[in-house]
């Protein structure tokens with residue numbers, strides 16, 4: 001008798017081989033998006049002198065503007081003497097000589113000082129998502145399927161989430177309790193998140209480079225100082241969206257997933273700064289500290305499904321556990337009447353997947369337990385749900401200062417009042433795909 005394993009998978013391979021993925025190329029999978037938003041150059045240098053050249057004490061990041069706009073960042077690496085300068089660049093390739101790099105560092109700091117260059121690494125800022133994430137036995141994860149601007153620090157996080165999503169599904173299929181369509185849900189769940197994160201990261205870049213500068217900002221006068229203070233306040237407000245964006249990494253949810261049982265409740269706003277813990281199906285199950293031993297509810301998840309039965313009136317789970325066992329679906333029951341846990345989890349029954357996302361919740365078990373298990377374990381063929389795409393449209397095009405830090409300042413050819421367009425992607429959802 002053939003099993004789901006025979007039908008679906010033999011020697012699975014997961015290409016986690018980065019942006020230039022050979023596995024992706026071999027699979028013939030194409031990418032959509034902007035393959036070269038900026039040609040940026042990172043310079044790591046060491047200097048014991050730098051910290052004595054400013055009055056800000058310990059810092060993480062300076063963002064540098066010149067008369068033509070934002071052109072570079074300076075980041076503290078070890079809190080002592082190692083730093084990184086990123087010359088943001090433009091959409092035109094640019095290599096810098098040693099002299100130009102030295103000049104850029106001195107220009108950014110505002111004086112000559114002693115430093116030692118440790119490395120110079122040019123890299124290309126891309127905003128791209130793969131059109132497919134694999135099929136049958138060959139899959140892709142990480143930068144192989146999405147390339148983000150580092151503005152926001154979402155790239156590695158997005159890749160790790162891919163791995164978490166794919167790993168339990170592969171495990172389930174290899175062990176036989178995962179259905180023939182379980183792995184199809186990998187792309188359906190993760191690709192929309194990659195698009196969401198690419199769009200957010202591109203928006204962050206745009207917010208960082210867009211503010212225009214006026215000549216007064218560079219005047220050594222009281223008016224110049226006041227203008228700089230006002231500009232700093234405005235810019236800080238603009239940058240808050242990037243700095244307070246933990247929800248990008250914590251608040252993603254698998255909307256329209258074929259292996260999540262939607263309960264009809266409306267989707268909460270996906271604001272990068274406001275994390276709403278919810279047990280709504282598709283979301284990451286909430287964290288609550290367990291009063292019994294101080295662990296987090298998140299520590300309950302990772303091996304098989306966990307059914308939380310919450311409150312004194314929670315329905316008996318015996319029938320569900322028996323139905324799961326009959327299908328070799330691993331499920332553990334966690335019962336609690338801890339008040340904040342009951343409140344935060346919103347329903348007396350919450351079924352959490354091995355990756356910590358809610359598969360189903362309810363006040364009572366459905367009549368057809370087999371149907372519930374077939375859905376969440378991928379035995380049902382996914383329907384044609386909405387398919388989001390990256391698009392570069394009118395709404396996604398932003399005006400930015402022309403030079404965009406094409407260089408270190410001495411070679412710019414464009415005038416300060418010139419404008420150029422940086423195309424930042426937007427997500428478009430195509431309901432017919």
Ligand SMILES: Cc1cc2nc3c(=O)[nH]c(=O)nc-3n(C[C@H](O)[C@H](O)[C@H](O)COP(=O)(O)OP(=O)(O)OC[C@H]3O[C@@H](n4cnc5c(N)ncnc54)[C@H](O)[C@@H]3O)c2cc1C
Nearest residue numbers: 016017018019022141142143144150153154155156157159
């Ligand atoms: C300047 C910058 C700053 C960043 N900052 C952040 C941040 O703060 N937070 C964050 O979350 N992300 C950040 N990122 C993004 C993050 O670095 C990437 O998303 C992450 O490294 C991708 O991991 P990956 O394993 O998918 O790919 P990679 O890190 O590219 O790893 C792929 C690996 O596969 C190997 N490989 C490739 N081909 C083969 C082959 N044929 N055989 C064997 N091995 C192969 C490569 O050598 C490499 O080791 C930043 C990126 C940049 C450029």
